[in-house]
Amino acid sequence: xxxxxxxxxxxxxxxxxxxxxxxxxxxxxxxxxxxxxxxxxxxxxxxxxxxxxxxxxxxxxxxxxxxxxxxxxxxxxxxxxxxxxxxxxxxxxxxxxxxxxxxxxxxxxxxxxxxxxxxxxxxxxxxxxxxxxxxxxxxxxxxxxxxxxxxxxxxxxxxxxxxxxxxxxxxxxxxxxxxxxxxxxxxxxxxxxxxxxxxxxxxxxxxxxxxxxxxxxxxxxxxxxxxxxxxxxxxxxxxxxxxxxxxxxxxxxxxxxxxxxxxxxxxxxxxxxxxxxxxxxxxxxxxxxxxxxxxxxxxxxxxxxxxxxxxxxxxxxxxxxxxxxxxxxxxxxxxxxxxxxxxxxxxxxxxxxxxxxxxxxxxxxxxxxxxxxxxxxxxxxxxxxxxxxxxxxxxxxxxxxxxxxxxxxxxxxxxxxxxxxxxxxxxxxxxxxxxxxxxxxxxxxxxxxxxxxxxxxxxxxxxxxxxxxxxxxxxxxxxxxxxxxxxxxxxxxxxxxxxxxxxxxxxxxxxxxxxxxxxxxxxxxxxxxxxxxxxxxxxxxxxxxxxxxxxxxxxxxxxxxxxxxxxxxxxxxxxxxxxxxxxxxxxxxxxxxxxxxxxxxxxxxxxxxxxxxxxxxxxxxx
Amino acid sequence: xxxxxxxxxxxxxxxxxxxxxxxxxxxxxxxxxxxxxxxxxxxxxxxxxxxxxxxxxxxxxxxxxxxxxxxxxxxxxxxxxxxxxxxxxxxxxxxxxxxxxxxxxxxxxxxxxxxxxxxxxxxxxxxxxxxxxxxxxxxxxxxxxxxxxxxxxxxxxxxxxxxxxxxxxxxxxxxxxxxxxxxxxxxxxxxxxxxxxxxxxxxxxx
Numbered sequence: 001x002x003x004x005x006x007x008x009x010x011x012x013x014x015x016x017x018x019x020x021x022x023x024x025x026x027x028x029x030x031x032x033x034x035x036x037x038x039x040x041x042x043x044x045x046x047x048x049x050x051x052x053x054x055x056x057x058x059x060x061x062x063x064x065x066x067x068x069x070x071x072x073x074x075x076x077x078x079x080x081x082x083x084x085x086x087x088x089x090x091x092x093x094x095x096x097x098x099x100x101x102x103x104x105x106x107x108x109x110x111x112x113x114x115x116x117x118x119x120x121x122x123x124x125x126x127x128x129x130x131x132x133x134x135x136x137x138x139x140x141x142x143x144x145x146x147x148x149x150x151x152x153x154x155x156x157x158x159x160x161x162x163x164x165x166x167x168x169x170x171x172x173x174x175x176x177x178x179x180x181x182x183x184x185x186x187x188x189x190x191x192x193x194x195x196x197x198x199x200x201x202x203x204x205x206x207x208x209x210x211x212x213x214x215x216x217x218x219x220x221x222x223x224x225x226x227x228x229x230x231x232x233x234x235x236x237x238x239x240x241x242x243x244x245x246x247x248x249x250x251x252x253x254x255x256x257x258x259x260x261x262x263x264x265x266x267x268x269x270x271x272x273x274x275x276x277x278x279x280x281x282x283x284x285x286x287x288x289x290x291x292x293x294x295x296x297x298x299x300x301x302x303x304x305x306x307x308x309x310x311x312x313x314x315x316x317x318x319x320x321x322x323x324x325x326x327x328x329x330x331x332x333x334x335x336x337x338x339x340x341x342x343x344x345x346x347x348x349x350x351x352x353x354x355x356x357x358x359x360x361x362x363x364x365x366x367x368x369x370x371x372x373x374x375x376x377x378x379x380x381x382x383x384x385x386x387x388x389x390x391x392x393x394x395x396x397x398x399x400x401x402x403x404x405x406x407x408x409x410x411x412x413x414x415x416x417x418x419x420x421x422x423x424x425x426x427x428x429x430x431x432x433x434x435x436x437x438x439x440x441x442x443x444x445x446x447x448x449x450x451x452x453x454x455x456x457x458x459x460x461x462x463x464x465x466x467x468x469x470x471x472x473x474x475x476x477x478x479x480x481x482x483x484x485x486x487x488x489x490x491x492x493x494x495x496x497x498x499x500x501x502x503x504x505x506x507x508x509x510x511x512x513x514x515x516x517x518x519x520x521x522x523x524x525x526x527x528x529x530x531x532x533x534x535x536x537x538x539x540x541x542x543x544x545x546x547x548x549x550x551x552x553x554x555x556x557x558x559x560x561x562x563x564x565x566x567x568x569x570x571x572x573x574x575x576x577x578x579x580x581x582x583x584x585x586x587x588x589x590x591x592x593x594x595x596x597x598x599x600x601x602x603x604x605x606x607x608x609x610x611x612x613x614x615x616x617x618x619x620x621x622x
Numbered sequence: 623x624x625x626x627x628x629x630x631x632x633x634x635x636x637x638x639x640x641x642x643x644x645x646x647x648x649x650x651x652x653x654x655x656x657x658x659x660x661x662x663x664x665x666x667x668x669x670x671x672x673x674x675x676x677x678x679x680x681x682x683x684x685x686x687x688x689x690x691x692x693x694x695x696x697x698x699x700x701x702x703x704x705x706x707x708x709x710x711x712x713x714x715x716x717x718x719x720x721x722x723x724x725x726x727x728x729x730x731x732x733x734x735x736x737x738x739x740x741x742x743x744x745x746x747x748x749x750x751x752x753x754x755x756x757x758x759x760x761x762x763x764x765x766x767x768x769x770x771x772x773x774x775x776x777x778x779x780x781x782x783x784x785x786x787x788x789x790x791x792x793x794x795x796x797x798x799x800x801x802x803x804x805x806x807x808x809x810x811x812x813x814x815x816x817x818x819x820x821x822x823x824x825x826x827x828x
Contacts, residue, residue: 014648116663142659171686174661175660175686176645176661177659178652247685247686250684250686251685253684253685254684317687319687320685320687321690344709345706345709346708346709346737346747348706349702349734349735350728351670351671351672351702351703352726353636353670353671354670354671354726354727389733390731558730563670563726619757619766620725622722622723622724622736
């Protein structure tokens with residue numbers, strides 16, 4: 001739908017790593033590309049969907065996306081699948097047997113590690129999958145390499161009939177750099193050939209494929225040892241030689257322009273003999289890898305003396321500010337000037353991401369914050385922010401869909417002291433379809449006492465409002481079948497009278513519904529049905545404003561947590577009971593307000609009214 | 623050693639257009655034949671969080687990240703963010719900043735204080751500051767979204783290339799996407815440029 005004419009070959013473009021991969025996928029003649037959104041990987045599929053000639057889909061989760069890509073590769077088509085690091089945990093069930101069947105058409109799986117935790121619940125190192133799954137890994141260091149290695153990965157994938165992992169990090173995906181692009185070469189599918197011994201992995205069949213996997217390991221090892229992607233860069237200062245990969249290579253080059261470097265582009269299997277020969281040319285060998293000591297451990301096991309995590313951190317990015325002091329210390333030198341910040345950073349309040357002005361989740365969290373004696377299992381999405389201020393209304397988050405099982409476990413495992421606690425689970429529409437449905441089924445089947453809040457905002461909100469089966473639009477925005485959540489949960493066994501669809505902007509109804517359902521000792525599902533304010537379905541209303549002399553400073557509206565509400569003045573006051581309270585006199589930024597009316601409802605003195613439309617919109621900048 | 627790479631740090635909060643502004647700066651440098659790398663730490667893909675965007679350009683750029691203490695220039699779309707990031711600058715370097723204070727919910731609900739005078743605190747650290755109200759300038763031109771171009775105008779005279787090259791990049795971008803807004807953006811650029819120059823004049827007069 002949104003396809004534009006791709007830039008001509010030889011164009012030099014400023015592309016993010018994600019955009020560069022997308023261009024290479026298109027040039028490689030890929031027929032099928034599938035993914036579930038996840039930062040920092042999301043833009044790969046978004047960009048691919050803008051190219052002609054490629055079938056692109058948002059899948060409901062990473063496992064399904066990988067399986068779609070595998071089916072296409074079995075048919076002899078080239079296929080692509082991308083995900084964030086934790087997505088591969090979900091997809092790994094398919095991956096670990098896929099490595100036995102291998103593929104016919106080239107299959108590249110791009111996994112984006114969030115080194116530095118900009119937007120993730122952990123920092124796992126996806127290079128482990130190469131070891132665990134006996135799969136080759138490419139590690140680009142910038143956008144140009146992300147482009148070139150994606151193309152090279154298709155060649156390797158088809159030559160060895162093996163899926164290839166393209167390991168990216170946030171500092172590849174979201175860095176924009178210059179890329180010279182090339183021509184698209186169409187790829188013709190050879191067609192699916194029935195071959196049960198290869199494609200039907202029974203124990204007997206799989207047992208025969210395992211030795212073939214080991215043979216492939218040996219062939220890939222030889223390929224890696226000879227690969228031009230693993231290149232030695234000469235240097236005059238031989239006191240320290242570096243083995244490095246990915247963005248860490250850039251940082252090493254920047255920090256030590258005269259040092260010998262062995263850059264690993266085809267980094268798994270590790271070219272141990274090439275590194276052994278390199279090690280013989282330098283005084284000390286240092287492995288600079290993000291994040292776990294994988295290459296280092298394999299080198300040490302092979303008897304190649306090296307240093308790594310003894311002197312470098314196992315967490316976060318290995319930027320020049322980290323590696324320069326570590327190497328200076330190793331060499332017994334003073335830390336070079338300009339490396340340590342000249343000044344310590346100023347102490348400034350934290351500014352975490354917030355829920356948007358008028359977000360429908362505000363009503364839910366305001367209400368949950370008013371209900372005491374609860375345990376609330378949360379999930380992955382914008383609504384994870386409900387754990388923060390001012391709501392403090394979310395008690396757990398670990399993985400996609402986990403709110404369901406954790407809530408059931410909190411119920412079944414409750415201590416005597418917690419016997420009167422009400423257990424709730426909060427999950428978004430997309431996360432529910434990703435991995436929550438099974439948990440709800442389990443909860444129903446096993447007689448849980450949990451109230452589920454299913455926050456349907458008709459988008460994958462946190463990653464930028466991508467479409468999903470809940471909003472009736474496909475990846476291109478074209479009409480697609482739309483799931484009915486009330487029917488879906490009824491189909492999973494929730495009693496019809498325990499299912500409520502409520503408008504999260506109508507606080508009395510929402511409050512009453514939650515209060516009633518948490519008292520009933522069975523599974524209830526309360527579905528909220530208003531769209532994310534960042535997607536096209538959202539309709540702005542007339543802003544509201546505060547009548548100054550009516551505001552009593554009660555602060556009730558501040559508890560909603562809307563960023564358009566500003567406290568302009570604070571005063572101490574003594575209540576009739578003798579208790580000292582802080583009054584908060586507020587104003588509303590009418591330039592930001594979209595009139596959701598959430599703050600109007602708890603306002604005790606009725607001081608919040610529709611804004612005077614004859615006045616200019618107000619911007620509050622203190 | 624520190625070769626000819628220029629390091630510009632652009633900071634603000636999510637939704638202000640920091641990344642777009644940096645991209646336009648990058649486009650100007652590319653048009654002049656420079657190698658360019660641009661990287662962000664934008665946190666979760668949500669509004670209202672801290673955004674810092676690193677732009678490096680020169681004959682050849684390796685690491686996309688600016689090492690603390692080596693930035694040549696800080697362009698700050700928000701006052702407290704200017705203070706938060708000024709340690710990234712070289713000693714005595716220039717801070718071009720919007721004086722607007724955008725207060726987050728954690729300050730509104732009373733958990734933290736907003737710094738009383740970010741400009742003074744930055745100056746105390748030895749940096750040169752040119753501060754102006756980019757939001758007011760934009761509103762006076764009739765559109766708050768012009769704040770982005772006002773900020774770019776302010777940086778125009780402090781780059782290793784002529785301000786006109788940056789203006790060309792802005793005009794090119796709007797000509798392709800929103801041609802009706804080209805003239806307004808020219809005005810916003812000029813206003814930003816004048817604001818940064820007049821704060822200099824004030825300082826010299828003082």
